[in-house]
Amino acid sequence: MQPIAELLKEGAAAVGRPLADARLLPSRFYTSTEIFEAEKERIFRRNWVSVGHVAEIPKPGDRFRIDVAGEPLLIVRGRDGVVRALSAVCRHRAMLLAEGAGNAGTISCPYHKWTYALDGALMAAPLMEGASPLDEAACALPSFACEVWNGFIFVNLDGRAAPLAAALAPLGEELAPWKMDELEIVGRVVFDQRYNWKVLADNFMEAYHHFAIHPETFEPNYPAAMSQADEARGPFAALRMPHKGNELSEPLFPPLPDIPDEARRGFSVFNIYPSMLLAVFVDTVTWYRMEIESAGSFRLTIYLFAHPRSLDVPDAEALKEFLREAATAVHIEDIAACEGVQKGLESRMAVPGRLSPLEAAIHQHQQWLMGELVKA
Numbered sequence: 001m002q003p004i005a006e007l008l009k010e011g012a013a014a015v016g017r018p019l020a021d022a023r024l025l026p027s028r029f030y031t032s033t034e035i036f037e038a039e040k041e042r043i044f045r046r047n048w049v050s051v052g053h054v055a056e057i058p059k060p061g062d063r064f065r066i067d068v069a070g071e072p073l074l075i076v077r078g079r080d081g082v083v084r085a086l087s088a089v090c091r092h093r094a095m096l097l098a099e100g101a102g103n104a105g106t107i108s109c110p111y112h113k114w115t116y117a118l119d120g121a122l123m124a125a126p127l128m129e130g131a132s133p134l135d136e137a138a139c140a141l142p143s144f145a146c147e148v149w150n151g152f153i154f155v156n157l158d159g160r161a162a163p164l165a166a167a168l169a170p171l172g173e174e175l176a177p178w179k180m181d182e183l184e185i186v187g188r189v190v191f192d193q194r195y196n197w198k199v200l201a202d203n204f205m206e207a208y209h210h211f212a213i214h215p216e217t218f219e220p221n222y223p224a225a226m227s228q229a230d231e232a233r234g235p236f237a238a239l240r241m242p243h244k245g246n247e248l249s250e251p252l253f254p255p256l257p258d259i260p261d262e263a264r265r266g267f268s269v270f271n272i273y274p275s276m277l278l279a280v281f282v283d284t285v286t287w288y289r290m291e292i293e294s295a296g297s298f299r300l301t302i303y304l305f306a307h308p309r310s311l312d313v314p315d316a317e318a319l320k321e322f323l324r325e326a327a328t329a330v331h332i333e334d335i336a337a338c339e340g341v342q343k344g345l346e347s348r349m350a351v352p353g354r355l356s357p358l359e360a361a362i363h364q365h366q367q368w369l370m371g372e373l374v375k376a
């Protein structure tokens with residue numbers, strides 16, 4: 001087994017080449033538990049990680065559970081309207097405080113009913129008479145840094161990441177016409193995936209595979225050869241998928257009025273590092289949320305969004321259903337590729353293969369990942 005320091009050096013060398021000579025990260029970056037642990041520590045704990053959208057928790061008391069880097073969190077909207085990321089680990093005997101999503105005026109542990117306020121303060125601990133008084137500060141649920149950007153909720157576990165909005169300013173400006181903080185969720189499809197999270201990130205950020213994997217769904221209108229990544233300009237990558245012949249795409253729903261015409265001549269996908277995969281169409285937005293579990297597994301939730309004004313059409317329900325089915329069909333096509341790649345990466349014969357210029361966004365992401373992994 002190769003020591004991790006050596007592997008990191010090899011990774012840095014692989015991604016340090018210029019794009020024309022670029023290679024994929026060595027296969028152990030996709031398979032080894034040591035690398036996965038390093039990613040949790042140095043990437044997912046130290047950076048802003050997207051966990052949800054404000055549309056999931058519109059009212060005080062709304063909450064949902066999610067793990068970030070294995071850390072159980074409860075994302076809650078407080079009585080003051082503020083969205084918080086609280087530890088979901090009970091301060092009594094560490095029971096997980098909730099699963100799934102819901103609404104209540106308090107947070108109550110299912111095990112012995114210790115009860116917390118929506119900001120994490122302990123309100124009640126039944127049958128503790130006879131014990132010395134509880135230390136309020138020690139018994140409150142700890143909270144983590146939490147920011148809302150364009151309606152998306154982000155968490156930074158170590159609390160030391162620079163504010164998110166400044167780093168994403170150029171992207172925020174581009175996405176403003178979509179009014180992402182007002183989006184409605186029109187579908188959510190969940191998949192338990194058995195491959196490394198970066199296999200999906202790589203797949204999402206290149207359209208090179210359109211002619212082979214999506215010959216009927218994407219290639220006819222969004223040909224592989226026309227896709228192009230932007231130059232790197234922040235902690236995110238952007239890939240443009242022009243519509244063939246530079247024609248206007250036919251939207252499903254009426255787009256918002258301020259969306260520029262040029263955005264209708266195709267669509268764009270983004271990876272907001274480390275792992276927020278966003279596809280922005282003129283009338284809808286798709287988000288692939290990855291809840292990473294191990295080197296070889298993660299839970300994927302595909303979110304489909306549209307603005308309420310776009311949904312004000314007579315056949316909205318049928319169109320939503322069509323959108324859910326289309327998104328599921330496309331992802332099922334991608335799963336076959338992603339599972340095949342993972343199996344291949346687990347082989348001793350896997351080599352850090354050369355990348356096409358059409359895979360520039362993968363190269364950018366991997367350069368960023370390596371930069372984070374080798375930071376002190």
Ligand code: FES
Nearest residue numbers: 090092093109112
């Ligand atoms: S573990 Fe939560 S109340 Fe006992």
Ligand SMILES: [Fe+2]
Nearest residue numbers: 203213214334
């Ligand atoms: Fe694909």
